[in-house]
Amino acid sequence: MFEIAExxxxxxxxxxxAEEPALRADLLDAQYALRENGRFPVxxxxxxxxxxxxxxxxxxxxxxxxxxxxxxxxxGPRTDEExxxxxxxxxxxxxxxxGSVGILxxxxxxxxxxxxxxxxxxxxxxxASIGEILRLEQMLVDEGVLLLKFWFHLSKKDQKERLxxxxxxxxxxxxxxxxxxxxxxxxxEYVKASEHTLRFTSTTAAPWILVDAKDRxxxxxxxxxxxxDALQRRLAAKQAEEPPTPQGPVVRAFxxxxxxxxxxxxxxxxxxxxxxxxxxxxERLGRLCSSKRFARVxxxxxxxxxxxxxxxxAIRRLTxxxxxxxxxVIPVAAPTDEExxxxxxxxxxxxxxxKGRFTIYDRTWYxxxxxxxxEGFCSESDWRRAYDxxxxxxxxxxxxxxxxxxxxxxxxxxxxxxxxxxxxxxRFKRFKITPEDWRNRxxxxxxxxxxxxxxxRTSTKHAPWTLVPANDKKVARLDVLRTTVKALERALKGxxx
Numbered sequence: 001m002f003e004i005a006e007x008x009x010x011x012x013x014x015x016x017x018a019e020e021p022a023l024r025a026d027l028l029d030a031q032y033a034l035r036e037n038g039r040f041p042v043x044x045x046x047x048x049x050x051x052x053x054x055x056x057x058x059x060x061x062x063x064x065x066x067x068x069x070x071x072x073x074x075x076g077p078r079t080d081e082e083x084x085x086x087x088x089x090x091x092x093x094x095x096x097x098x099g100s101v102g103i104l105x106x107x108x109x110x111x112x113x114x115x116x117x118x119x120x121x122x123x124x125x126x127x128a129s130i131g132e133i134l135r136l137e138q139m140l141v142d143e144g145v146l147l148l149k150f151w152f153h154l155s156k157k158d159q160k161e162r163l164x165x166x167x168x169x170x171x172x173x174x175x176x177x178x179x180x181x182x183x184x185x186x187x188x189e190y191v192k193a194s195e196h197t198l199r200f201t202s203t204t205a206a207p208w209i210l211v212d213a214k215d216r217x218x219x220x221x222x223x224x225x226x227x228x229d230a231l232q233r234r235l236a237a238k239q240a241e242e243p244p245t246p247q248g249p250v251v252r253a254f255x256x257x258x259x260x261x262x263x264x265x266x267x268x269x270x271x272x273x274x275x276x277x278x279x280x281x282x283e284r285l286g287r288l289c290s291s292k293r294f295a296r297v298x299x300x301x302x303x304x305x306x307x308x309x310x311x312x313x314a315i316r317r318l319t320x321x322x323x324x325x326x327x328x329v330i331p332v333a334a335p336t337d338e339e340x341x342x343x344x345x346x347x348x349x350x351x352x353x354x355k356g357r358f359t360i361y362d363r364t365w366y367x368x369x370x371x372x373x374x375e376g377f378c379s380e381s382d383w384r385r386a387y388d389x390x391x392x393x394x395x396x397x398x399x400x401x402x403x404x405x406x407x408x409x410x411x412x413x414x415x416x417x418x419x420x421x422x423x424x425x426x427r428f429k430r431f432k433i434t435p436e437d438w439r440n441r442x443x444x445x446x447x448x449x450x451x452x453x454x455x456x457r458t459s460t461k462h463a464p465w466t467l468v469p470a471n472d473k474k475v476a477r478l479d480v481l482r483t484t485v486k487a488l489e490r491a492l493k494g495x496x497x
Contacts, residue, residue, distance in 0.1 A: 048152030052213035097341030258452035298353035305409030327358035
């Protein structure tokens with residue numbers, strides 16, 4: 001695979017000097033057209049062997065482009081905070097908004113390749129990382145990102161000569177470290193892991209661009225031309241019509257029943273029984289979260305349900321058992337301009353819990369397949385592909401040590417009406433009812449159908465849904481607490497004390 005990048009491309013000085021000014025002007029024109037267009041972001045991945053001029057190219061792009069609208073993120077060893085998050089979290093946080101350029105130097109490919117080349121991980125672990133990367137890149141492309149991936153290659157002989165030349169140059173010797181020479185000693189292992197990774201991640205949507213990095217002028221013109229041409233093509237293309245849906249139709253059960261219809265809304269609990277059980281569950285939850293074992297995991301609680309189903313009351317019973325320093329409640333409303341400029345899941349990625357912490361979401365990432373689907377705030381293609389994106393996202397959370405607990409609180413249409421009317425007539429509850437709640441009620445059947453589809457498509461082994469009967473608020477609160485306690489007990493079982 002890499003042989004095609006070892007053919008000795010050379011650009012003479014006259015050719016370079018003749019082309020560079022126009023290329024720089026074209027890039028600036030395209031960058032400002034991108035900013036004015038504002039429909040999509042550009043992400044440029046700079047990867048490859050050591051000594052191939054990756055850092056020099058990043059600096060050059062900052063010179064050729066307007067650096068005020070370029071975000072460069074360089075990734076080294078993980079910080080303590082990054083180590084407590086899913087592996088891809090630190091890259092999620094650096095994604096550029098629409099209309100801008102992001103350059104990732106040391107991207108999501110570096111760690112899996114290095115770990116495999118140095119035998120810290122097995123081939124199966126590298127392949128698992130490749131699978132996660134493919135899902136991420138497909139999601140980015142589906143969100144409209146122009147993703148350009150450059151691999152800078154040097155032959156073993158050329159890499160050695162490059163490192164030796166830098167070592168001899170007193171002004172640049174600082175650029176060669178012991179780590180560089182250690183990696184050179186494992187050149188063959190790095191190439192093997194890299195070639196395997198690139199072969200499986202060079203996709204139609206996001207192909208790799210192999211760059212012969214031996215000649216500086218050839219390298220610079222290749223990268224500049226590729227970015228210019230790709231950006232000009234995307235800007236010239238008309239905004240795509242609704243793309244074909246990537247999944248099949250939503251399949252209904254033969255008898256027409258769905259998961260929500262199995263919930264027994266007639267369950268009740270007496271006042272005498274409620275208080276002692278509540279106290280017991282809150283005590284158990286408090287003990288679990290104050291244990292040393294909990295410091296090794298995080299917890300993400302997702303609460304969804306029809307309007308007035310009692311999510312807020314259930315959340316308050318949860319938080320009363322927790323140290324205020326341990327949790328964050330995220331009330332999810334319409335996305336802000338900043339959030340709309342990035343991939344849909346970005347606004348949820350940014351609030352993920354660290355080890356020993358809770359994040360409680362009052363409405364969640366499922367808004368895409370609920371309110372956005374029903375109200376037409378996104379395309380059908382967007383909400384249909386969201387099922388797979390959400391499942392992959394939750395799987396990554398669980399694999400990184402986050403306990404994911406999801407609740408759907410269900411009430412009857414009559415009970416919702418009673419609560420709406422109570423809110424309108426009770427002074428301290430009036431803030432809870434809005435004209436939008438009444439409008440949503442008119443689409444009751446559509447929301448119920450969307451919720452049923454959501455539950456059937458996203459209740460997985462690693463992140464199952466808990467369906468909560470909420471006509472009786474006491475039943476709902478106890479079910480939420482009980483399920484949370486049991487999930488944490490399972491997660492902490494076997495952890496060292």
